[in-house]
Amino acid sequence: MKRLTGNELRKIWLDFFQNKKHAVIGSASLIPENDPTVLFTTAGMHPLVPYLLGAKHPSGTRLCNIQKCVRTGDIDEVGDATHLTFFEMMGNWSLGDYFKDEMISWSFEFLTSSDYLGIDKDNLAVSVFEGDEDAPKDEESAKIWENCGIKRENIFYLPKKNNWWGPAGLTGPCGPDTEMFIDTGKPKCSPECSPACDCGKYVEIWNDVFMQYFKDADGKFSPLSQKNVDTGMGLERTLCFLQGKKSVYEGEYLKAFRIVGDHIRTSVFILGDQRGVTPSNVDQGYVLRRLIRRAIRYGRMLELSAKSLTEIADVIIEQYKDVYTELSDNADKIKRELELETERFERTLNTGLKEFERTVRNLDGNIIDGPSAFRLYDTYGFPLEMTQELAKEQGLEVDEKGFEQAFANHQAKSQSGAEQRFKGGLADSGEETTKLHTATHLLQAALRKVLGEEVFQRGSNITAERLRFDFSFGRKVEKPELEQVEKMVNDVIEKDLPVKMEEMTVEQAKQSGAMGIFESRYGEKVKVYSIGDFSKEICGGPHAKHTGELGKFKIQKEESSSAGVRRIKAVLEK
Numbered sequence: 306m307k308r309l310t311g312n313e314l315r316k317i318w319l320d321f322f323q324n325k326k327h328a329v330i331g332s333a334s335l336i337p338e339n340d341p342t343v344l345f346t347t348a349g350m351h352p353l354v355p356y357l358l359g360a361k362h363p364s365g366t367r368l369c370n371i372q373k374c375v376r377t378g379d380i381d382e383v384g385d386a387t388h389l390t391f392f393e394m395m396g397n398w399s400l401g402d403y404f405k406d407e408m409i410s411w412s413f414e415f416l417t418s419s420d421y422l423g424i425d426k427d428n429l430a431v432s433v434f435e436g437d438e439d440a441p442k443d444e445e446s447a448k449i450w451e452n453c454g455i456k457r458e459n460i461f462y463l464p465k466k467n468n469w470w471g472p473a474g475l476t477g478p479c480g481p482d483t484e485m486f487i488d489t490g491k492p493k494c495s496p497e498c499s500p501a502c503d504c505g506k507y508v509e510i511w512n513d514v515f516m517q518y519f520k521d522a523d524g525k526f527s528p529l530s531q532k533n534v535d536t537g538m539g540l541e542r543t544l545c546f547l548q549g550k551k552s553v554y555e556g557e558y559l560k561a562f563r564i565v566g567d568h569i570r571t572s573v574f575i576l577g578d579q580r581g582v583t584p585s586n587v588d589q590g591y592v593l594r595r596l597i598r599r600a601i602r603y604g605r606m607l608e609l610s611a612k613s614l615t616e617i618a619d620v621i622i623e624q625y626k627d628v629y630t631e632l633s634d635n636a637d638k639i640k641r642e643l644e645l646e647t648e649r650f651e652r653t654l655n656t657g658l659k660e661f662e663r664t665v666r667n668l669d670g671n672i673i674d675g676p677s678a679f680r681l682y683d684t685y686g687f688p689l690e691m692t693q694e695l696a697k698e699q700g701l702e703v704d705e706k707g708f709e710q711a712f713a714n715h716q717a718k719s720q721s722g723a724e725q726r727f728k729g730g731l732a733d734s735g736e737e738t739t740k741l742h743t744a745t746h747l748l749q750a751a752l753r754k755v756l757g758e759e760v761f762q763r764g765s766n767i768t769a770e771r772l773r774f775d776f777s778f779g780r781k782v783e784k785p786e787l788e789q790v791e792k793m794v795n796d797v798i799e800k801d802l803p804v805k806m807e808e809m810t811v812e813q814a815k816q817s818g819a820m821g822i823f824e825s826r827y828g829e830k831v832k833v834y835s836i837g838d839f840s841k842e843i844c845g846g847p848h849a850k851h852t853g854e855l856g857k858f859k860i861q862k863e864e865s866s867s868a869g870v871r872r873i874k875a876v877l878e879k
């Protein structure tokens with residue numbers, strides 16, 4: 306087994322796949338482009354959805370990269386041995402190119418060969434899909450693993466819950482997967498112990514997804530036009546194992562340190578992202594706010610001052626700045642926002658303490674009920690443990706079950722909110738969405754012509770019904786200006802200009818004056834869409850063929866989105 310550093314592991318991953326004829330693509334932004342199905346990029350496949358569905362990728366049919374990812378679904382497990390809210394995912398893709406045979410043999414080679422990770426094959430376990438009414442039992446993958454030398458007893462058949470990946474939203478590309486686990490050598494927790502169980506014996510490090518189905522809104526699976534491979538290996542987990550770091554949870558303080566470290570690192574990446582977000586009460590801004598506040602709370606337990614959090618941020622920026630240059634470019638902003646949010650939270654902390662005292666004064670008996678404890682958690686950011694500690698000092702208790710109930714009710718509510726977002730996006734290449742993508746380009750170009758070059762895309766969210774476009778601009782856009790923008794867009798629509806797509810390197814795109822977020826790496830090829838000489842933008846598509854298809858463009862609303870950012874909602878009428 307090799308004791309690799311992070312840089313070495315990144316390098317051998319990309320080298321391995323380049324040797325297998327893969328093109329290296331850059332890490333996409335943490336904030337998904339035009340994709341409302343997820344708040345953050347949670348896996349390398351998100352930005353590739355159009356290509357998994359059949360669009361041609363400018364870099365070919367074999368790709369690999371290292372993708373920045375944020376996942377908060379398992380935030381409560383952060384602080385154990387293996388969970389992080391920010392992590393790097395090393396990935397590779399076959400876009401209708403190779404399939405199971407090559408992928409599994411390569412996975413085996415990368416994991417076990419002494420040129421790469423050099424892990425003893427008997428320390429590995431794999432799982433394959435056990436089959437159900439949507440897709441057959443994956444005996445093919447099991448056979449390939451066995452031929453590679455994985456023992457039968459280390460191959461597990463598991464159901465959809467464990468061995469099926471995607472779609473991240475309600476609809477999208479998906480398929481059965483085969484997952485690879487490190488067997489930590491701990492004894493089995495029961496005779497049934499398998500990689501499906503979370504006793505800690507098996508730690509997942511890599512997932513090969515055989516993306517060959519599309520899940521539609523009715524939950525039906527139909528075959529995709531091409532069979533793809535989508536894999537992802539967790540960089541930090543793999544390193545932790547290779548470096549022989551302990552993988553057990555070692556006590557409360559260690560957990561607090563880990564939480565502070567994890568949450569500040571994730572916050573640094575979100576604040577420093579190409580499409581950077583600031584703390585707020587909605588969407589990505591809210592997740593960021595929770596992370597920073599949770600770090601502050603745990604930091605207090607360790608008697609860390611607010612200033613130390615910024616110092617931790619400095620260390621993180623320093624450590625990653627060569628790989629992710631956006632962090633050093635945005636270092637001032639990252640630190641400023643961390644400080645501001647800390648100041649704001651210290652204010653709620655104090656009002657929260659007053660709220661706690663009020664709750665105690667009004668108490669009937671000696672138990673603080675669940676909804677009150679949840680209110681302290683949710684509104685004032687008090688973790689249950691903190692409320693419990695405060696209660697104990699006064700000889701009181703907290704109804705823990707009631708707290709969990711209130712928490713579960715809240716989650717059920719926020720999940721149904723999240724489902725509202727699962728429409729449109731890059732996975733949706735429906736006719737209406739496609740037209741709205743093109744209309745968004747026209748809107749941005751018209752805004753820049755009317756309001757000036759200060760206008761720059763800050764976010765976009767498209768459903769089949771409307772577009773929503775956020776852009777940098779310091780004041781309200783006046784009605785006559787909006788009318789002028791609308792007219793300009795409609796003039797271009799009337800001219801029925803062709804929408805032209807060209808592939809070029811990022812540098813050529815920049816030189817040609819294309820707008821867009823330059824998140825791709827040096828030399829990488831991108832698609833540039835131009836509409837006459839009116840608009841030119843780097844974009845993954847999909848787009849209409851001619852502007853005449855669009856219909857009549859109508860701005861419905863202009864409002865503030867956040868400081869220095871305006872939001873326009875617009876529709877296309879037939």
Ligand code: SER
Pocket residue numbers: 347348349350396470512513514535536537538
């Ligand atoms: N999309 C898969 C995952 O996230 C493989 O990258 O596990």
